[in-house]
Each structure stands twice: as C-alpha cells, then as structure tokens.
Amino acid sequence: xxxxxxxxxxYDSKKLFYNFSLDIxxxxxxxxxxxxxxGKSTFLRLIAGLEKVDSGEIYLDNKLVSKDDSILVxxxxxxxxxxxxDLALWPHFNVFQNIEFGLKIKKIPKQKRVELVKSILExxxxxxxxxxAIDELSGGQKQRVALARTLVVKPKIVLMDEPxxxxxxxxxxxxxxxxxxxxxxxxFTLLYVTHNKSEADFLADRVVTIKSV
Amino acid sequence: MMLFIDTVFLSLITTFIxxxxxxxxxxxxxxxxxxxxxxxxxxxxxxxxxxxxxxxxSFSELFGEWLFSFKGxxxxxxxxxLPIPMLVTFLLLKNINSSHEDSARIFCPWICVLQKITLPLxxxxxxxxxxxxxxxxxxxxxxxNFLRYNTFISKIFVExxxxxxxxxxxxxxxxxxxxxxxxxxxxxxxxxKNYATLFYSSRFKNKNLIELKNFKYxxxxxxxxxxxxxxxxxxxxxxxNSASLSNYIKAFELVSDSIYRSIIYSSIGALIITLxxxxxxxxxxxKQLHILDFATISFFALPSSVIAIGLIYLFNxxxxxxxxxxxxxxxxxxxxxxxxxxxxxFSANLxxxxxxxxxxxxxxxxxxxxxxxxITAPLLKGSFxxxxxxxxxxxxxxxxxxxxxxxxxxxxxxxKLFTLMANSPQEMVSALCVMMLLIILTPILLWLILRKIF
Numbered sequence: 001x002x003x004x005x006x007x008x009x010x011y012d013s014k015k016l017f018y019n020f021s022l023d024i025x026x027x028x029x030x031x032x033x034x035x036x037x038x039g040k041s042t043f044l045r046l047i048a049g050l051e052k053v054d055s056g057e058i059y060l061d062n063k064l065v066s067k068d069d070s071i072l073v074x075x076x077x078x079x080x081x082x083x084x085x086d087l088a089l090w091p092h093f094n095v096f097q098n099i100e101f102g103l104k105i106k107k108i109p110k111q112k113r114v115e116l117v118k119s120i121l122e123x124x125x126x127x128x129x130x131x132x133a134i135d136e137l138s139g140g141q142k143q144r145v146a147l148a149r150t151l152v153v154k155p156k157i158v159l160m161d162e163p164x165x166x167x168x169x170x171x172x173x174x175x176x177x178x179x180x181x182x183x184x185x186x187x188f189t190l191l192y193v194t195h196n197k198s199e200a201d202f203l204a205d206r207v208v209t210i211k212s213v
Numbered sequence: 214m215m216l217f218i219d220t221v222f223l224s225l226i227t228t229f230i231x232x233x234x235x236x237x238x239x240x241x242x243x244x245x246x247x248x249x250x251x252x253x254x255x256x257x258x259x260x261x262x263x264x265x266x267x268x269x270x271s272f273s274e275l276f277g278e279w280l281f282s283f284k285g286x287x288x289x290x291x292x293x294x295l296p297i298p299m300l301v302t303f304l305l306l307k308n309i310n311s312s313h314e315d316s317a318r319i320f321c322p323w324i325c326v327l328q329k330i331t332l333p334l335x336x337x338x339x340x341x342x343x344x345x346x347x348x349x350x351x352x353x354x355x356x357x358n359f360l361r362y363n364t365f366i367s368k369i370f371v372e373x374x375x376x377x378x379x380x381x382x383x384x385x386x387x388x389x390x391x392x393x394x395x396x397x398x399x400x401x402x403x404x405x406k407n408y409a410t411l412f413y414s415s416r417f418k419n420k421n422l423i424e425l426k427n428f429k430y431x432x433x434x435x436x437x438x439x440x441x442x443x444x445x446x447x448x449x450x451x452x453x454n455s456a457s458l459s460n461y462i463k464a465f466e467l468v469s470d471s472i473y474r475s476i477i478y479s480s481i482g483a484l485i486i487t488l489x490x491x492x493x494x495x496x497x498x499x500k501q502l503h504i505l506d507f508a509t510i511s512f513f514a515l516p517s518s519v520i521a522i523g524l525i526y527l528f529n530x531x532x533x534x535x536x537x538x539x540x541x542x543x544x545x546x547x548x549x550x551x552x553x554x555x556x557x558x559f560s561a562n563l564x565x566x567x568x569x570x571x572x573x574x575x576x577x578x579x580x581x582x583x584x585x586x587x588i589t590a591p592l593l594k595g596s597f598x599x600x601x602x603x604x605x606x607x608x609x610x611x612x613x614x615x616x617x618x619x620x621x622x623x624x625x626x627x628x629k630l631f632t633l634m635a636n637s638p639q640e641m642v643s644a645l646c647v648m649m650l651l652i653i654l655t656p657i658l659l660w661l662i663l664r665k666i667f
Contacts, residue, residue: 074322090317092333092334
C-alpha cells in the first residue's frame with residue numbers, strides 16, 4: 001500500500017532520514033513514535049507530497065508518487081486524508097462547509113453532499129452542529145470536525161499528525177477510541193504520529209520509532 | 214459637490230487597479246517559484262518611496278500630454294499606491310499558517326487552494342488595505358497639482374492658500390475621521406478575532422511554493438513588461454534627460470543646503486517617531502488605550518494639507534510663533550502624520566512577544582522600566598531599525614505638508630525640487646530627480662546591510 005525506498009531528507013545540516021525504507025500494508029494501523037524534532041511530522045508530509053524527498057522513492061498503491069526531489073503525483077491526486085496537529089479548520093467556513101469542501105471539489109451533487117456530511121457528523125457524534133462557526137466549538141468538537149472532514153471523502157490512507165496533543169486525558173482516550181472504531185469500520189490505512197507511548201499501545205498494529213540521525 | 218464626487222470616483226478607480234495588480238504581484242512574489250521575484254518586489258516598491266510628483270514627472274516625459282487627464286492621474290496614482298496592497302499581500306501570505314493551505318491541498322490543486330482558501334482568508338485584510346489606498350489617493354495633492362487636474366483636495370489647498378478659507382478642510386476631516394473609525398471598528402470585530410489562528414502558528418511556514426511550470430515564461434514576461442514600462446523606463450528617461458555630470462554638479466550646488474536640511478529634519482523626525490511609537494505601542498498593549506491607535510491612524514489618513522492647515526492655525530500666534538517660524542512645526546507635522554506606520558510595526562511585533570518574557574523578569578524583581586529597557590526593547594531591535602529607516606524615507610519624500618509649513622530658508626529637498634520643476638530647464642529637473650532617487654535608495658541599502666548585522 002505504502003512503500004518508502006531509501007528515503008533521505010535533511011533540513012540545512014540536520015539529517016532527518018538517511019536511506020530510510022518502510023513497507024505498510026493496506027488497512028494497517030502504524031504509529032510513528034519519536035521525540036520532538038525527530039522528523040515525525042516531516043515523515044507524514046513526505047507521504048502526502050507536501051514536501052519533496054532529497055532522494056529515494058515513495059510508492060502509494062504500487063504507483064511511484066515521489067522520486068529524488070520531484071513530486072510525480074500531486075497531493076490532491078494521492079487519495080489521502082490528513083489531520084493536522086493544529087487541525088487547520090478554516091475559520092471563514094462553518095462546520096458543514098468545512099466538511100463539505102472535499103466533496104464539493106469532487107463535484108458530488110448537493111443532495112448527496114448533504115447526506116454524506118450528515119452521516120459523518122453522526123459518526124463523530126456531532127449531529128446538529130452543521131451551522132456552527134468554528135470558533136464556537138470546544139477543543140474536542142473541533143477535533144471531531146477535523147476527523148469528519150478527512151473521512152467524509154473516504155480516503156484509502158489517513159495521516160494524523162499528533163491530532164490529540166491539545167486535549168485532556170479523558171477526552172484524548174474517548175476520541176482515540178472513536179478513531180479506532182472508525183478505522184475498523186472504514187478500513188483505511190492509518191499512519192498516526194505521536195510522542196505518547198500509551199496512544200501507540202492502544203492504537204498500533206505496528207510501531208515505528210524515529211530517532212534523529 | 215460635483216468635484217467631491219469626481220474625486221471619489223478617481224480614488225475608487227485608482228484603488229481598484231492598485232489593489233488588483235498589487236494582490237496579484239503579492240501572490241506571485243510570495244507563493245511561486247518565479248525567478249528574480251524579490252528583485253521585482255523591491256523595484257515595484259520604489260514609486261511608493263519616492264515623492265509622488267517624481268513619478269508623475271517621469272511619466273510625463275514618457276507619455277506626454279496624454280498624462281494630463283483623468284486617465285493619467287489614475288495611471289500615476291495606481292503605480293504609486295500599488296506597492297501597499299502588494300507588500301501587505303506578500304507579508305500576509307508569508308506569515309499565514311500554512312496548515313490552512315496544506316489541508317486544502319489534500320483535496321485540490323494550488324489554483325483552487327488560492328481561490329477558495331488563501332484569498333478568502335485574507336479578504337478582510339485586503340478590504341482594509343483598499344480603504345487605506347482609497348484615503349491616500351483621495352488626499353494626494355502633489356500628483357494632481359503637477360498633472361493640473363482639479364480635485365477636492367486641490368480645491369482645499371487653493372482656498373486656504375489664497376483666501377485662508379478652511380471650511381472644506383473641516384468637512385473633509387470629519388468625513389475621513391468617520392472612515393478611520395469604521396476601518397478600526399471593522400479591524401477590531403472581524404480581523405483581530407481570527408488573527409492568532411490565521412497566522413504564525415504553523416511550524417511549516419512558507420515552505421511550499423507553487424511551481425509555475427509552463428506559465429513561468431508568460432508570467433515572467435508579463436511582469437517584466439509592466440516593470441520596464443512603468444518603473445524602469447521612466448527612470449531611464451530621467452537619467453538620459455539629465456544629460457551630463459556637469460549638470461549634476463550644477464544641480465547639487467543649487468540644492469545642497471536643502472539636501473542637508475532634509476537629512477537633518479528626517480533624521481531627527483525619524484528618531485522621535487521611533488521612540489514615540491514604541492512608547493505608544495507599549496501603552497496600547499498594556500493599558501488597552503485604543504484611542505491612541507485611533508489618533509495615530511486618523512492623522513495618517515488625514516490629507517497632508519489638512520494637517521498643515523491645522524498646525525498653522527494652532528501655532529500662528531504671538532505665543533507660539535517661534536514654533537511656527539522654525540523647523541519645529543515641520544517636525545511636529547512629521548510626527549503626527551507618520552507615527553501610525555511605526556506604531557503598527559511595534560504593535561505587531563509586541564503582540565508576538567510572549568507575556569512570559571516580561572513576567573519572568575518581573576518575578577525576578579525587575580522594575581517596569583528596567584524590563585522595557587533590558588528585555589522588551591532589545592527583543593524589538595529589528596522593529597526599531599525598520600521603524601527608523603521607514604520613517605526616515607517617508608519624511609525625506611514628504612512634500613504636501615512641508616510645502617505649506619516651511620518658513621524662509623527652511624525648505625527641504627523635496628519641496629525645493631517641487632518648486633524648481635515649474636521654472637527650471639528639463640535636464641536640471643531630471644538630474645535633481647535622479648539625485649532624489651539616489652538619496653532615497655541610500656537608507657534602503659543601509660537598512661538591508663544593518664538588518665543582517667543585527
């Protein structure tokens with residue numbers, strides 16, 4: 001499903017990855033562990049095509065998408081979902097519009113879009129929140145909107161960059177459980193970045209630990 | 214009334230063109246991989262830094278009589294004010310939290326991200342910038358005077374100079390104060406609310422640039438043609454017209470006193486503005502005295518001639534005549550008119566300093582003054598430099614206010630050049646314009662060097 005072959009990436013003089021390789025199967029839940037600055041987030045951004053590798057190859061679904069300083073398949077053509085650490089919910093859109101965005105881009109008819117948004121809001125326990133402004137939501141609710149926005153387009157791969165780092169412990173466990181259930185139901189491949197070992201133990205089929213070179 | 218409507222129309226068209234091209238350039242220079250984009254950015258900023266009538270003069274040598282019309286005024290003012298939306302767009306996009314764009318790039322290509330996410334996010338700021346360009350264009354005197362086009366502002370100037378009539382000034386001032394109030398209200402209610410989430414919070418700021426691919430030659434050619442036609446060619450024309458070295462020597466002998474005075478007034482004014490603005494920004498932050506922000510922005514927005522008329526009324530009496538008849542009145546006018554720019558620089562940078570920096574000094578027993586001098590001010594050294602040089606350049610180029618305020622023997626280079634333009638040979642005027650350009654470029658180069666050292 002995801003194959004990284006001899007990836008090298010460095011910023012200025014700091015080498016984050018050197019000849020790094022990894023194979024991930026479809027439907028697998030991989031947790032990436034590592035200390036701050038070790039390159040966990042960069043790892044996800046390379047897979048998403050938001051950044052180029054210095055050398056090496058990245059394959060998604062057996063298709064070469066990045067190779068040696070070139071993006072061969074643009075981010076929006078990679079069939080991925082991404083939950084960012086700061087969630088990046090667009091403040092000029094309400095909850096419905098945030099979630100609807102990806103469906104609109106895919107030119108899904110309005111009626112179908114409404115159905116899909118309502119259905120995903122139900123799944124993340126946010127029924128009735130469609131017209132809320134983003135700044136009216138609590139931390140946990142924002143988290144669920146970000147999750148819904150990512151999952152509504154049914155991506156094959158979902159990348160999550162420390163999505164629960166700003167939540168308290170109870171809420172953290174609750175949403176982690178929801179992610180676990182949704183992954184099982186929708187069967188996407190999950191790459192989950194965290195520095196929290198208990199999150200890794202709860203979620204992971206496999207844990208990859210990144211250390212600075 | 215017709216003149217007022219005509220001036221509003223002129224300013225609206227100017228604002229539309231300046232903002233349209235300014236935003237386009239800002240996006241291209243910040244978000245794409247276009248070659249020489251930073252050189253383009255600096256060169257397109259030049260007309261804003263020069264006294265406006267120099268751009269008008271250089272254009273007139275190129276376009277001839279056609280320029281002395283409504284279209285000509287729109288063209289000159291659009292080129293002069295285009296750098297404002299361009300620089301603001303450039304800075305907004307440079308500091309925008311890239312997660313907002315990255316999360317949209319998961320769904321669609323860059324052009325759609327710009328259209329649906331980036332530009333709508335910065336739209337309220339662009340509305341503010343448009344209002345500022347409108348006010349500046351509305352209040353401009355030297356361009357319309359040079360191009361012999363009647364506007365509401367030129368009417369005020371003539372009425373005051375000839376008949377000491379100031380009713381129109383008062384009406385206009387009230388209208389502009391109302392506009393400033395609306396702008397600040399809009400800023401408070403629609404802009405500051407989302408500021409923290411929109412900017413600065415991403416760790417991956419500004420790393421992704423748009424590959425222009427097949428469009429790079431078309432866009433490069435388009436921008437280069439505009440740059441050559443409206444910036445480089447007018448300057449080249451001035452240089453060619455200025456003829457010979459002896460011409461420059463003659464010109465320098467004629468204006469050396471004014472240049473000296475310009476540098477002195479601008480140095481003193483910029484220093485006072487910088488220190489004053491730092492204090493004002495501190496007071497606004499700590500005491501939440503937003504009336505001070507309103508006051509500085511209002512003075513910036515008021516047409517220069519209106520401020521000058523107000524100061525003449527204030528100081529032209531037996532008690533304060535020593536101020537009226539000396540350069541002090543010019544420096545006071547500079548402080549009133551231009552403090553808003555520095556104040557905004559300090560306010561923006563103060564807002565980014567975590568409270569904990571000052572709090573930790575306080576916990577360790579430092580007094581407020583000690584903390585400001587040893588913690589806050591050193592952390593803002595970049596803002597001090599930028600504020601000083603920016604103020605220096607704006608004071609150096611000021612014509613509209615200084616022209617009404619200078620007393621005999623106290624004129625500045627910008628004013629002297631403006632008066633010489635009417636009755637001096639063309640090659641002499643061109644040489645003086647080139648000298649002004651070099652004088653303006655010197656502090657810019659100095660700032661670029663000092664910025665790296667500090």
